[in-house]
Amino acid sequence: MTQGPTCLELIERGARQHADRIAVIAEGQSLTFAQANTRANRLAHAMRSAGLAPHHRVALLANNGVHSVPLDFACVKANLNRVPLNARLSAAEHVRMLTEAQCGVLVFGPDLADRAAELKALKPDLACLGLGARLDDGDDLLAMAESMPTTAPEADVRPEDVIVTLYTSGTTGVLKAAQHTQGSYAAICRNILMNLFPAGPDDAMLHSASLIHASGTFVLPLWLRGARNVVLPGFSPASFLDAIAEHRVTAINLVPTMMQMLLEHPGLDAVDVSSLERIIYGASPMPRAVIQRAIARFGQERFWQYFGQTEVPLCIAVLRPEDHHGEQLRACGRPAADVEIRLVDENGADVASGETGEILVRSPSAAAGYFNAPELNAQTFDAEGWVHTRDVGLFDANGLLHLRDRTSDMIISGGYNIYPREVEDALITHPAVLEVAVVGLPDDKWVEAVTAVVVRRAGQDVSEAELTAHVAGAIASYKKPHRIVFADAIPKTAVGKLDRKTLKARLTAA
Structure with a gap:
């Protein structure tokens, strides 16, 4: 098999070809390609x-900012193995990641100096390098860089x-450290340009989610094509909309929670979003009622959905604008051009057309396994190059892949397999429901009882009986919730996905 260019080669290519163009806008600063590359x-x-030699693992604890892109590229140029840490996690989680990934060096942002000091106290051998900051016995990496070669x-x-x-635990609670290589990360870039976003020099993409997650995979494709990456420190509907207008943003990448917050924002109609050509969403399924409302507001021609996971970024399948209608809104798309997909039963045999099976994927963008996890690697990455996703799906007659749920999320109640998303999609169509999550709880009679947690819209009142009847009128009666709990909020993971594990734990303890 012919190997394509490395990630480093793509970075250098973009820097040479677009030197004087604006590459990065963040924190009120603009960096040209030449400036970002020199940095x-x-x-x-x-x-x-x-003291960081090639192949060393270095932990990065930094929020989105003007140094985000240069720092990531610097690690590639030094051939280091960077281990991004999500700033929203606890110190105990950070210590566990540092320990399991065997990181002896931490690079931290100035706004996270307190957390760096806390980690240093818990791990005295940890060397801490600040980005415009320093601990008592550490160095300031930016100050050091000023005198370095260009x-x-x-x-x-x-x-x-x-x-x-990249650490990924999903909602299973098992920490997994997926490793991507010079080759696989370059393949992610090609995958995005080929299937989802053929960026050009007139494009500008707005990033508000942490660049250590899916949003960051778009940076290199835009860099390669001479486009701008506009980076915000975080997501708020008002600042996000203002940035679209100010920078004439052409593309955004959202998780469903962010889309819902934009639609609920009272100032949405007052902002000029006419430059916006491409609304990309993924990471978790979009409730049907939310995507229908979004299409009505922004237009079907702007919407692109991707289905992928950390082990195989970014696009395993893509739902293009022309497929955003009717029952096809329940699909996650057609297979990406550079990806192979199989659906298999519990014995590993291919299922018949129209039947559900575990999704297996083979792609140049697949991770090179998990770090230091031989048993997990044996379960996930097989000898023929297939990645076992643990997602359940089926292909319809039109060749669209439908995601049923993760095998770990499926509820078995009264002998029936029930997928939480189907119940959630039914509940979210009720006008009084703002947000919903469905889990299965242990039950003596049913084995698992379908349990829904519902956040009501402000000023709306609806009873458990009304919502149960609403669901029974939309899907099979055996799928309706046995119990509905009303709450003020639903727990989310660090990347905005429904945190079913935490939710189940709270409901079980209640």
């Missing part, structure tokens, strides 16, 4: 000077070199 080169030399350091880069280790 990355200097940071790469600074990390080498701090050209990239020498690096013997190979396609199989691991350049990023």
Whole structure:
């Protein structure tokens, strides 16, 4: 098999071809491609000077900002294996990740200096490098970089070199560290350009979700094509809409929770979003009522959905604008052009057309396994290159892949398999329901009882009986909730997905 360019080669190519164009806008600053690339080169030399040799793992604890792109690129240029830490996690979770990933060095943003100090106290051998900050016995990486060479350091880069280790636990509670290489990360770039966003020099993409997650995979494709990456420190509907108008943003990437917040924002209609050509969403299923409302507001031609996971970013399947109608809104799309998909039963045999099975994927963008997890690797990555996703899906007569649910989320109640998303989609269509999550709780009679947690819209009142009847009128009666709990909020993971694990734990303890 012919190996394509490495991630490093794509970074250097973009820098050469678009030197004087604006590449990154963040924190009130604009960096040209040449400036961002020079900053990355200097940071790469600074990390080498701090003792980080090629292939070392370095933890990054930094929120979105003007240094985000140069720092990531610097790690690639120095051929380091970066381990991003989500700033929203607890110190105990960070310590666990640092320990399991065997990171001896932490690079931290100035707004996270207190957390860095806390981690240093818990792990005294941890070397901490600040970005415009320093701990008592540490160094300021930005200050070090000022005197470093402007050209990239020498690096013997190979396609199989691991350049990023991404922690993903989903909602299962099992920490997994997916490793992506120079080759697989370049393949992610090609996958996005080929299937989802053929960016051009006139494009600008707005990032408000953390760049350590899915949003960050769009940076390199835009860089390669000479487009702008506009980076916000976080998501709020007002600042997000203002940034679209100010920077004439052409593309955004949202999780469903963010889309719902935009639609609920009272100032939405007052903002000029006419530049917006592409609304990309994914990470978790979009409730049907929400996507229908979004299409009515923004227009069907703007919507692109991707289905993927950390182990196989970004697009396993894509729902294009022309497929955003009717029952096809329940689908997650057609297979990406560079991806193979199989659906298999519990014995590993391919299922018949129209039947459900576990989704297996083979792609150049697949991770090179999990770090230091031989048993998990054996369960997930097989000898023929197939990634076992643990997602359940089926193909319809039109070739669209429908995601039923994760095998771990499926509820078995009274002998029936019930997928939470189907019940959630039915509940969210009630006008009094703002948000909903469905889980299965242990039950002596049913084995698992379908339990829904509902957040009502402000000023709306609806009873459990009304909502149960509403669901029974939309889907099979055996799928209706045995119990509905009303709440002020539903727990989310650090990337905005429904946190079913935490929800189940709270309901079980109640």
